[in-house]
Amino acid sequence: MTDFKKLDRRQVLKFGAAGAAALGAAPLFYSRNAWAESFRNDPGSAKNVTLGFNVPQSGPYADEGADELRAYKLAVKHLNGEGDGGMMNTFQPSSLKGNGILGKKVTFTTGDTQTKSDAARASAKRMIEKDGALMITGGSSSGVAVAVQGLCQESGIIFMAGLTHSNDTTGKDKRRYGFRHFFNAYMSGAALGPVLEKEYGKERSAYHLTADYTWGWTQEESMRQFTEGFGWQTTAAVKTPVGAGDFSQYITPVLNSGADVLILNHYGKDMINSLTQAVQFGLRDKQVNGKNFEIVVPLFSRLMAQGAGDNIKGILGSTNWNWSLKDEGSSAFVKSFGAEYGNPPSMAAHTCYVQTLLYANACEMAGTFYPPEVIKALEGFKFDGMGNGATEYRAEDHQCFKDVLVVRGNQNPSSQFDLLEVVETTPRSQVEYDAKIFGGELGPYKV
C-alpha cells in the first residue's frame, strides 16, 4: 500500500507533462470563436438561422407544451413563406417578407423542459452551445421561464417567453433579454375583480388553493389584492405542491371553513384535478352563508376546459386569447392552425406563435440579428392584427399591454372545442399598472 506514495521524480514529470499538454490544448477550444464574432451565435453568412423551442413535453404542463410546439412549427412555416401565411397577413406594421428572417431560412431545435428549472436550463444551454440557437422561446411554467430568462441574459441570447403568467417574469425577475407577450396575474386580477363583484356581490369569503411556486404566489397575491379591495374576506390561503395529482386532502378543509368561494390558483393538469375533485366533493351544490358556493379559476385555457369536461361549466376565469374571437388576425390564425392540425389552437399556442413572429419582425426592423439592436426594436413596439387588438411592448418591463378576456365555462357548447364564452373584454387601460410596483431591473443591453 505504501508503494504508491512513492511517485518517483520520473513519474511526476510524466504526469506533469501530460497535464500541461492537455491544459495547453485547452485554450484552443474556448478561444476558437473568440476573434470572429461580435455576438453569440452570429449566423454570419450561413443560409439558415436556428431558433430554440424549449417546451414541456412531460410533466403537468405537457398538453400546453405539445400545443406550443405545434404553433412554433406553424410559425416557422409561415416565416419561410410556406402555407397560407396565417397572421403574417394581418399583422400591422409588419416588416416580414415571407423569405425567412433577413433572407435566411428559419430552422429550429426542440427540447423538453420537463417543467423543471434544472432540466430547462440544461436544454436551453444545449440549444445555445451546441445547436447555435439565436433565440430561445417557450416554457409553460413561470418558474422555468424565470430560470431560462436568467440564463439567456447571461448568455446574450434573446428569450421570448411563452406561456408564463407570474408577475415576476416581467416584474422582479425581468431581464433585458426577456420579453413576454402573455398577460400576467395582476392583469387577471384587475380584469376578473369587477366581474366577480358584479356576479357574486361584495360580501364573500374566499378560500385560496395555490400552486406553490412563483406563478401561484403572485396569482394569489393579485387575486387577494383585488377581491379584498371591494370587501371580500380571505378565509385561508393554502399552498399545494405542483403536480400533486390528488388534491382531496386540500379540498376537505374547504367544506367546513365557512368560505363561500374557492379560488383555484392552479394551472394545467393540476387545475383539472383540483377542479374535478372540488366538484366531486359537492362544493358547487353547497349553500354557505345563504349563498351558492362558487369556484373561480383565475387563469383559464381551452385545453384545461377540455380536460375538466362538464365541471368547467359556469366557472369564471380570465384568458389571454380564445379561438372563438372574430377579429381578422384570430380568424386567420385559427384557420391556418386548423388546416394544419385539425383542431383550434389554445391560448398557449397563440402566444408562442405571436412571439416567434414578433422576434422575426424585430430582426427585420433592426436589419440585423445583433441582440441589442433587436431588443431596441422590440421595446415600445406597437402593433395590431395579432388577435388581441392594439398591443404595445412596454419598454420599461418588456411586458405586452392589451385587452384581457374574462371568460366563463360554456353551459351549452356547440362543439367539443366551444368551451369558453367571453363574458367581458376588459380594456387595456383598466389592467395597466406602473412598471415600478414590482421592482426588479432589466440589466444591460450588452453582455
Add this chain to the structure above:
Amino acid sequence: MKKIASKDSKLLLIFSGAVLLMPLWLAPFGAAYPDLLQKFAIYGIFAIGFNILFGLTGYLSFGHAAFLGVGSYAAVWSFKLFTMNVLPAVLFGVFFAGLLALAIGFVSLRRSGIYFSILTLAFAQMSYNLAYSVLTPITNGETGLQLTLNDPRWLDSLYKVAGEGLPSTELFGLKMSGYPGFYFCAIILIVCFFISLRIFRSPFGLMLRGVKSNQNRMNYTGLNTRPYMLSAFVISGMYAGLAGSLLAVTDPLAGAERMQWTASGEVVLMTILGGVGTLVGPMLGAGLIKYFENIFSSFNSNILHEIFSFLPDGIENVMVKVTGLFVGSGWHLTLGLLFMIVVIFLPGGIVEGAQKVKNLFVSNDQKGSAESSPEKQAVE
C-alpha cells in the same frame, strides 16, 4: 505490490487524459459542448463518491440526492452572501453536505440492507419536502434559489464595484462558464478519482470490503465497524456535496428537484450501469445517462428524417415512426431497455462488458492467469 502501483498510475494517467481530452473525442458524438461536458464531470464525481459507499460496503443509499441539493444550496448562498469566487462556495458545499451526511448516517447506519435504503430514502424525501415547501425563505421553493442584483456579497463589495447586471461565478477573475468551467470540474474530477483510487487500495478500503463480504464476522472478531461505515458514508456524502456545489458553480441556481428521489435513483442507475465497485464504471455510467438525457431527448422527427433520408420514402416514414418512440420525450424508454439489458446480461456493468470484449482478444492461458491474479481484480 509494485505492480499495482504502476498499474494505478497508468490508470490515473489514462483517466486524466480521457477526461481532459473529452472536448476532442466526444465531438463526433455531438456531445462536445461545455454544458454537457460539465455535467459529465460533475455527475462523474457524484457517481464515484456514491460508489465508495455502495461499491465498497454494499450499503445501498437511496438518499444521496439530499447531499447534492444541500451542496448546491450552500454554494448559491455563498455566492449571494460572500463572494462570486467559487472556492468558498465549493468548500461550503462540501462542508454542509458532510454535516448532513454525518447526521443522516449516524441514524441510518444502525440498520443494514433494505432498512438502511429505506431510511436514507425517507431522510432524502424529508429534505426534499423541507426544501420544497417548508424552508422556502432559504430555498425559494419550486422556483429555485437564484442570484439577484441586490444580494449583499459582502466580500466582493469590499474591494470591487458591482458591474451592471448579474455577476458571474469566477475563480480569481476566470469566468466559470463554458470551457473554463469544464476544466475546473475536470481537474476536480481527476483529484476525486485519485482519492477514490487511494481509498480503494487503502487498509480502510479493505475494511469496507470486509463489511461487504460479511459484517457479522467482522463484528465477531471484536471489531467495531460502525466508525468505518460512518466515515465511508460521510466521505460519499461530501463527494455528493462537491458535485452539488459544482452544479451551482457552472450555473448559479439551486432547485428542490435536485433532491427528489428520482435524482437519488439516477445515481444508483449510473453506478450499476457502469459497474458497481469498479473504479471507472460509475463515471462511464454517469456519462451515458447524461448523454441520453441531453442528446437523445433532443432528437425530433426532423432529425430522424435526416438520418433515414437514404431510405425510400415509405420505409423512411415507418423507421421515423418506430425510432421516434425511443428518442425525444421517449428517451426514458431507451434508457430503461438499456438498463434491463445490462442488468440481465452484464451484471458487472459496462466495465464487465469491456472486460469480456478484451478477453476475446487475449489468448487462453493469459486469460487464465489474469482471472486468478488478485492484482487484476484490484485494478478493476
